[in-house]
Amino acid sequence: xxxxxxxxxxxxxxxxxxxxxxxxxxAEAGIPVDLFSMVPVKRSHSVCxxxxxxxCNEVARQQGYSEYEHFDETVYGGDFLADQHxxxxxxxxxxRIIDLLDRMGVPFNRTSEGFRDLRLFGGSLFKRxxxxxxxxGQQLIYALDEQVRRWESEGKVxxxxxxxxxxxxxxxxxxxxxxAQDMRTMQVRSYRADAVVMATGGCGLVFGKSTNSVIxxxxxxxxxxxAGVWYGNPEMIQVHPTAIPGADKTRxxxxxARGEGGRVWVPRKKGDTRRAKDIPxxxxxxxxxxxxxAYGNLVPRDIATREIFSVxxxxxxxxxxxxxxxxxxxxLPASTHHKLEGILEIYKKFVGDDPATEPMRIxxxxxxxxxxxxxxxxxxxxxxxxxxxKHKSGSRAPISSEIGMGxxxxxxxxxxxxxxxxxxxxxxxxxxxxxxxxxxxxxxSCIFDGLxxxxxxxxxVKNTKAxxxxxxxxxAVKSEQxxxxxxxxxxxxxGSSDPLCNPYNIGxxxxxxxxxxxxxxxxxARLNQCLSKxxxxxxxxxxxxxxxxxxxxxxxxxxxxxVGDMLILAEAIARGALERRESRGAHYREDYQNRDDANFMxxxxxxxxxxxxxxxxxxxxxxxxxxxxxxxxxxxxxxxxKDSEKKTPAMAGV
Numbered sequence: 001x002x003x004x005x006x007x008x009x010x011x012x013x014x015x016x017x018x019x020x021x022x023x024x025x026x027a028e029a030g031i032p033v034d035l036f037s038m039v040p041v042k043r044s045h046s047v048c049x050x051x052x053x054x055x056c057n058e059v060a061r062q063q064g065y066s067e068y069e070h071f072d073e074t075v076y077g078g079d080f081l082a083d084q085h086x087x088x089x090x091x092x093x094x095x096r097i098i099d100l101l102d103r104m105g106v107p108f109n110r111t112s113e114g115f116r117d118l119r120l121f122g123g124s125l126f127k128r129x130x131x132x133x134x135x136x137g138q139q140l141i142y143a144l145d146e147q148v149r150r151w152e153s154e155g156k157v158x159x160x161x162x163x164x165x166x167x168x169x170x171x172x173x174x175x176x177x178x179x180a181q182d183m184r185t186m187q188v189r190s191y192r193a194d195a196v197v198m199a200t201g202g203c204g205l206v207f208g209k210s211t212n213s214v215i216x217x218x219x220x221x222x223x224x225x226x227a228g229v230w231y232g233n234p235e236m237i238q239v240h241p242t243a244i245p246g247a248d249k250t251r252x253x254x255x256x257a258r259g260e261g262g263r264v265w266v267p268r269k270k271g272d273t274r275r276a277k278d279i280p281x282x283x284x285x286x287x288x289x290x291x292x293x294a295y296g297n298l299v300p301r302d303i304a305t306r307e308i309f310s311v312x313x314x315x316x317x318x319x320x321x322x323x324x325x326x327x328x329x330x331x332l333p334a335s336t337h338h339k340l341e342g343i344l345e346i347y348k349k350f351v352g353d354d355p356a357t358e359p360m361r362i363x364x365x366x367x368x369x370x371x372x373x374x375x376x377x378x379x380x381x382x383x384x385x386x387x388x389x390k391h392k393s394g395s396r397a398p399i400s401s402e403i404g405m406g407x408x409x410x411x412x413x414x415x416x417x418x419x420x421x422x423x424x425x426x427x428x429x430x431x432x433x434x435x436x437x438x439x440x441x442x443x444x445s446c447i448f449d450g451l452x453x454x455x456x457x458x459x460x461v462k463n464t465k466a467x468x469x470x471x472x473x474x475x476a477v478k479s480e481q482x483x484x485x486x487x488x489x490x491x492x493x494x495g496s497s498d499p500l501c502n503p504y505n506i507g508x509x510x511x512x513x514x515x516x517x518x519x520x521x522x523x524x525a526r527l528n529q530c531l532s533k534x535x536x537x538x539x540x541x542x543x544x545x546x547x548x549x550x551x552x553x554x555x556x557x558x559x560x561x562x563v564g565d566m567l568i569l570a571e572a573i574a575r576g577a578l579e580r581r582e583s584r585g586a587h588y589r590e591d592y593q594n595r596d597d598a599n600f601m602x603x604x605x606x607x608x609x610x611x612x613x614x615x616x617x618x619x620x621x622x623x624x625x626x627x628x629x630x631x632x633x634x635x636x637x638x639x640x641x642k643d644s645e646k647k648t649p650a651m652a653g654v
Contacts, residue, residue, distance in 0.1 A: 020144035073438060167476070177473065277330075541564055
């Protein structure tokens with residue numbers, strides 16, 4: 001039982017960048033925070049982020065860049081499916097966030113003049129990505145953790161590491177706490193809160209192999225989903241174009257490699273078995289550069305991924321007949337290597353070759369979920385008479401970078417789900433990236449949510465007055481204890497030897513099915529087949545048998561529990577993909593190859609019915625009042641005319 005307390009408290013679930021930033025912002029407002037994490041916070045998945053964090057600064061402005069340009073690129077890159085007002089506010093906050101991180105001691109790379117250095121990243125012809133070598137995420141999370149430790153030492157933050165979130169606690173339709181399990185002692189208990197912030201990242205493990213950590217199951221989001229929280233755009237799953245294939249998982253090769261001049265290519269001759277260095281330049285097919293001469297290797301991830309699939313799978317031009325292409329850094333001067341040191345070391349460790357002398361062999365892999373828990377917001381002060389479609393780079397931005405133009409600061413519904421008191425920050429928030437995420441916007445959206453929307457959480461808490469009976473918490477704990485007991489009990493049943501009911505086999509089959517049906521290429525027939533397979537896996541899960549009944553440090557319990565939740569989330573992904581009968585961003589349908597703004601300029605909103613154990617799909621209109629949707633072609637050679645509205649000075653003559 002959770003003891004009664006009159007003290008205002010907030011629970012943050014997730015110890016990555018979004019969770020740490022939220023903890024800092026709420027604690028500095030004087031409200032105690034309980035921070036829950038499956039792993040030590042410094043091992044949260046944010047530590048794996050490599051390439052950088054986007055923001056306009058004075059150096060970028062000298063190029064003709066602006067906060068508006070960043071906003072415009074993000075909306076355009078997301079194929080116009082993002083919530084435009086939150087994106088605007090994020091872009092306006094970005095330079096301030098970089099300044100704050102700099103003062104916290106983040107070791108950003110600098111130019112010889114002492115300015116923070118910038119690199120190119122996908123979806124932009126301007127340098128606007130700040131970076132700390134190729135380990136930017138690690139440096140950011142270390143800096144924020146130090147700030148959290150300050151508040152921890154002052155008694156404003158309590159960390160619960162190695163604790164697994166089991167579900168939100170609801171009372172009269174409001175979130176009033178959580179149930180969690182200590183994964184060392186296996187104790188299940190409730191925790192009271194006046195607000196709960198979910199900052200639990202993505203769902204890569206639903207697809208089996210991904211660039212994500214093995215803790216990125218999406219189970220926490222699924223547990224909120226099953227409790228009545230809506231899930232937005234689940235079908236929008238980003239497949240990163242450059243990753244190292246592996247038997248256990250894939251490993252990210254950051255977009256920074258292409259940002260620093262890395263080139264993607266395959267041999268022009270099908271079946272060419274020569275070593276890369278023996279193939280002359282005129283016999284190399286630099287397909288991204290030829291097809292997209294303006295952006296080249298820096299087209300957004302969804303486009304690069306589809307082109308790599310086309311070259312390998314459709315054209316059969318993969319390296320040595322395999323589904324792989326070269327990512328070539330061998331031409332880069334040694335002076336750039338320190339900017340990429342982290343990923344060079346990763347490749348050498350897991351492949352054995354030195355990328356400085358041998359081109360890397362890579363292939364796309366599941367990386368990021370643009371979808372997530374549905375959230376709302378209150379618009380800021382900018383209200384144009386008509387949508388803006390153009391901005392001449394180097395001119396005064398048509399939208400001021402003033403704070404509060406996109407979202408109203410402190411509005412209690414900013415980043416709040418459909419359940420009052422339950423917020424979603426970072427990757428688990430669907431709002432910022434639409435149908436495709438631009439590289440280096442992930443770290444920004446995480447920290448922005450924590451710092452900006454953290455104020456909204458504070459204001460919500462200050463307005464809460466309801467008293468919650470202890471029986472609400474007791475009932476929630478008993479429900480989860482019963483579930484734990486039921487799962488552990490399956491290890492002692494006679495059916496424990498049935499491989500069809502083994503949770504690890506169910507999880508493996510789930511990953512294979514979702515990768516084949518719900519990644520780069522989708523179709524109605526294949527998605528229906530996927531849904532049938534998911535129904536079968538759910539049936540088998542209902543008869544599952546664990547292989548470990550231990551009452552302490554039982555990691556099999558955690559995974560087995562997650563498999564059931566991943567099945568529900570997988571159904572939302574597949575059903576959202578089935579109902580969205582168009583191609584947009586990372587969602588590509590063979591049977592509906594064009595974007596359909598007339599019918600699908602909308603957010604996919606999925607809801608879960610616990611009685612029927614079914615996922616339903618609705619569509620909610622997108623507010624495109626700030627930027628009017630245009631053709632998204634990135635200057636493709638066979639479609640130049642359609643891209644005329646999107647030219648910048650750097651694209652002149654394309």
